[in-house]
Amino acid sequence: MNLLRTRIDLDAIAHNTRLVKDLVAPAELMAVVKADAYGHGADRVAKVMADNGADRFGVATIAEAVALTEHTELPVLAWIWSADEDLAEPLSRGVELGVPSLTHARALVDAAIPARVAVMADTGMHRSGIDEAHWEEAFTLLRDAEHLTVTGVFSHLACADEPQDPFTDAQAEVFRRAVALGRGLGLDLPINHLTNSPATLTRPDLYFDQVRPGLILYGLDPLPGDHGLTPAMTWAGDVVVVKPIKAGEGTSYSLTWRAEQDGYLAVIPCGYADGLPRRVQGALEVGIGGKLYPQVGRVCMDQIIVDLGENPYGVAQGDEAVLFGPGGMSAAELADMLGTINYEVACLPKGRTVRTYEGGL
Ligand SMILES: Cc1ncc(COP(=O)(O)O)c(C=O)c1O
Known part of the structure; x- marks a missing residue:
């Protein structure tokens, strides 16, 4: 008998997904379902999110992405992987990879397997992401590899949960520079994305082509105040x-x-x-x-x-x-x-x- 449970309300997931989708339109919605959808069960909630407006999924690791491809037809992006990993299986399953360093860019070029990739730019958080000094080399390498399609640039905000913090604007400025540089080098970069949950709630000016929230889809609020979310x-x-x-x-x-x-x-x-x-x-x-x-x-x-x-x-x-x-x-x-x-x-x-x-x- 099951005496202890987490009960996940899938109607709440549906409500939150629709709410975010309506809020950000016409920007697209990459639903972040890493860490087994923040403990909610990625296989089950991904279907509900897909039915209620998610356009793509974002996860951390390649293993998470591969598992998710069993449960969705939508594109899945993973951004934590080792440049030494065997990429044959994830890439053959269509997993899109974030490129967090120049070493990773070289690994994708050398793998010579057709893939969709997104350039992860470090805009000031100093976690994963390519440093500005290496952007040009990375964009050029990826552009010149015929087996690779660069879908866009993305980056992560360090201080979005403190909406008054000017660092978000500073990061946005660096982000715009990355997109402009890539386009200047001849890449289309159709899908660029920067906003996590708090920035999705507070910074419509930073939606670019897509938002990338996780927490709010589960009905949890990263900020004080009522944003109409339902905890799942x-x-x-x-x-x-x-x-x-x-x-x-x-x-x-x-x-x-x-x-x-x-x-x-x-x-x-x-x-x-x-x-x-x-x-x-x-x-x-x-x-x-x-x-x-x-x-x-x-x-x-x-x-x-x-x-x-x-x-x-x-x-x-x-x-x-x-x-x-x-x-x-x-x-x-x-x-x-x-x-x-x-x-x-x-x-x-x-x-x-x-x-x-x-x-x-
Ligand atoms: C790269 C990246 N993007 C998006 C998210 C989603 O963040 P949040 O749950 O605040 O929306 C995370 C989560 O930490 C992340 O690491």
């Missing part, structure tokens, strides 16, 4: 035990928490082996039947304990307890509590967590 993921477990506790008695390892008055506890089968950080102790609130109850005592490997007080709403074994998502704390609230971001919270569930789906029919 709920992490929930079934209450496995409800038991009484008397005033002064303690619970869980080291009895770090003691009841102030007689009441009831509920046990939820989710622990740090399932991805719930031990440091949520005392700050997590679990949603049961639409009410929030404090988690108390140590987080164990396999379970946590929730204080039901006098249990006025009659929480019983088998009731669903929401760790985050609709009906519980939001991913953003849990992230704040943990000193992290909702991106990481979506990637927490693991261990005995089973993914289930609803909607999407």
